[in-house]
Amino acid sequence: ATTNNACKIELIVNGQVTATEQLTLNVDSQQLMPSGSNKLKLTCSLIEQSVFGFNKDEILDVIWDKNSSNILQLPASHPSYLLPSGNFSVLFTIDTHTKSMQQIYWQDVAIYLNDSLVNNTTMGAFYGLCLTLILYVFFMGRTLNDNRFQLYSVYVFCAATFFLLQEGQLNIVLPNHSFLLSHQLYLIFAGLTVFSATVFIVRLTDLHLTWPKTSHYFLTPSAALALAFSVIIPFLEHNAIGSFFSQLMAWLTLLIMLVILLLIAIQSFRKVAIARLVFLSLLLMVAAMVFRIAFHDFNPFLTRYALIIAFAIEAFIFAIAVSSRVKNINLQKIKAEKDANTDALCKVYNRRGWDVKANALLTQHKQGAGILSLLYIDINDFKIINDTHGHDSGDKALIIISKIIKKQVRENDIVGRIGGDEFVIVGLFENEKQANNLAHRIKTRLSSLTLRIQGAADISASASVGQVKFSTSPASVTAMLDLADKSMYQAKREKKNERQGNLQID
Numbered sequence: 001a002t003t004n005n006a007c008k009i010e011l012i013v014n015g016q017v018t019a020t021e022q023l024t025l026n027v028d029s030q031q032l033m034p035s036g037s038n039k040l041k042l043t044c045s046l047i048e049q050s051v052f053g054f055n056k057d058e059i060l061d062v063i064w065d066k067n068s069s070n071i072l073q074l075p076a077s078h079p080s081y082l083l084p085s086g087n088f089s090v091l092f093t094i095d096t097h098t099k100s101m102q103q104i105y106w107q108d109v110a111i112y113l114n115d116s117l118v119n120n121t122t123m124g125a126f127y128g129l130c131l132t133l134i135l136y137v138f139f140m141g142r143t144l145n146d147n148r149f150q151l152y153s154v155y156v157f158c159a160a161t162f163f164l165l166q167e168g169q170l171n172i173v174l175p176n177h178s179f180l181l182s183h184q185l186y187l188i189f190a191g192l193t194v195f196s197a198t199v200f201i202v203r204l205t206d207l208h209l210t211w212p213k214t215s216h217y218f219l220t221p222s223a224a225l226a227l228a229f230s231v232i233i234p235f236l237e238h239n240a241i242g243s244f245f246s247q248l249m250a251w252l253t254l255l256i257m258l259v260i261l262l263l264i265a266i267q268s269f270r271k272v273a274i275a276r277l278v279f280l281s282l283l284l285m286v287a288a289m290v291f292r293i294a295f296h297d298f299n300p301f302l303t304r305y306a307l308i309i310a311f312a313i314e315a316f317i318f319a320i321a322v323s324s325r326v327k328n329i330n331l332q333k334i335k336a337e338k339d340a341n342t343d344a345l346c347k348v349y350n351r352r353g354w355d356v357k358a359n360a361l362l363t364q365h366k367q368g369a370g371i372l373s374l375l376y377i378d379i380n381d382f383k384i385i386n387d388t389h390g391h392d393s394g395d396k397a398l399i400i401i402s403k404i405i406k407k408q409v410r411e412n413d414i415v416g417r418i419g420g421d422e423f424v425i426v427g428l429f430e431n432e433k434q435a436n437n438l439a440h441r442i443k444t445r446l447s448s449l450t451l452r453i454q455g456a457a458d459i460s461a462s463a464s465v466g467q468v469k470f471s472t473s474p475a476s477v478t479a480m481l482d483l484a485d486k487s488m489y490q491a492k493r494e495k496k497n498e499r500q501g502n503l504q505i506d
Ligand SMILES: Nc1nc2c(ncn2[C@@H]2O[C@H](COP(=O)(O)OP(=O)(O)OP(=O)(O)O)[C@@H](O)[C@H]2O)c(=O)[nH]1
Pocket: 345, 378, 379, 380, 381, 382, 383, 384, 386, 390, 391, 392, 393, 394, 395, 398, 419, 420, 421
C-alpha cells in the first residue's frame, strides 16, 4: 500500500533512460525534450487521484501506451490527464516540433480544478469582451461606411484568435485536434495580428497622411514582412535558422511598435485628436511585449496573462478612440453640411439650403392641408445704400435686416437669402388669416427702417414685400418663387409710383 504520493518521469532514448525528473506535487517542473517523437515513462505511487499534464503549446500529440486505460484524458485547454491512485508505471510518446523545455504539471485534483476554472473564466470573459468589441465596432463601421472600423474588427479578431489558439481553449470543445494547439497556426495569427494592427493604427491616426514615406516604405512593408515570416517559420526546420527567423519576427514586431509609438508620441505632443489615447494603449502593449520577450522562459503563464490584460485594455481604449473618431467625423460632416446650406453673412439659409427646406415643406403641404405662403422681400435702392454708406455698412445693414426678419417669423418658417438684397420666407399656416398676419407684420416692420450701425451714420431703408398663398399645392418651388417675385415687383412699382406721385404733388 502506498503511504505517500510520488511521481517521476524518465526520458527514454534507444531503450535507455537518459534523463529523470522527480515531480513535486503542485509545483511545475521542466523537462527538456528534443523535437520529434519522445518516448517517456511515468512512474507513480499515489494515495489519491491527481492530475498530470503539459503547459506548453509545442506539443503536437500525446500518445499513451496500450496499458494505460486507467489514465483518463480531461477536457482541458492543454493535454491533461487524471491519474488513478495506486502504483503504476506507464509509457507514452510526445510529438513536439521544437526542442524545448516542456512544462509538466502534477497537481491535486482540487487545485487543478480551481486553476482551470480561474483560467477558463478569465479567458472566457476576455473572448466575450473581444467578440462584443469586434461585432459592435464592425456594425458601427458598416453604418458609417468607414473602413477604419472594419480594420479594427479584423485586428481584434486576429489578436483574439491568436490568444485563443495559444491558450488552447478551443481544445476543450474540439479535443484531439492537435493542430489547434500547434505552434504553426497560432504563429500565423500572430503575423496577421501584427499586420492588421499596423494597418489599423496607421489609418486610425492618419499616419499615412502625416508621414507618408515612413508608413509607405517602412511600416506597411515591415508588417507585411512579419506576416510573411509567420507563414514561413512553420515550414522551416526547427533549428538555428527557424529560431533566427522567430527572433527576427519578434524584434521586427517590436521595432514596428516602437516606430508607431514614436510617431504617435509626436502627434500627442502636437495635440492631434485621439493621439494621446492611442499612445497610452500602445505604451501599455509595448511594456507587456518587452516583458514577454525579455522573460521568455521565465514564467509563460504570467507572461501570457500580462499580454492578454494589456491587449484587453488596449482593445477597449481603441474602441473608445474609434468611436471618438466617429463622433468627430460626424460632427465635421454635419458642420460641413450646415455651412454648405447657410449664408455666411446673414446666417439664414442660402439658395441651396432654402430650396431643400422649401421642397420638404411643399411635400408636407401636398400630403396635408393648410395654406402655403411665400414672402419675397427685396430691399429698396440697396445700390444707393452701398454707394452712400460703403459696402461694409451695406453688409451690416443686411445683417440687421435679416435679424429683424428672423424675429418676426415662427420657428418652422424657412428664411433664406437668395440674392444680394433678396430674402424669402416660406411657411405652412393653418388658415389664410395666419398667413396674412405674418405678411402684414413683415411689410409693416420693413416699410420704413432706421438702421443704427456702430461707428457710422444711420441708414434709412425700406423693403418691398410680395406674397403668394396656396391652398392647392403649386407644381414646384420654382413656380412658387416666380409668382412671389412678380408680386414683389408689383409692390415695388406701386411704391415707386406712390413716391413719384408724392413728388409731383410736392
Ligand atoms: N453690401 C453688400 N451689397 C451687396 C451684396 N450683395 C449684393 N449687393 C449689392 O446690392 C445691390 C442690389 O442692387 P439692385 O439689384 O440694382 O437693386 P436695388 O439697388 O436694391 O434697386 P431696387 O431693387 O430696384 O430697389 C447691388 O449694388 C449689389 O452690389 C452684399 O452681400 N453686400
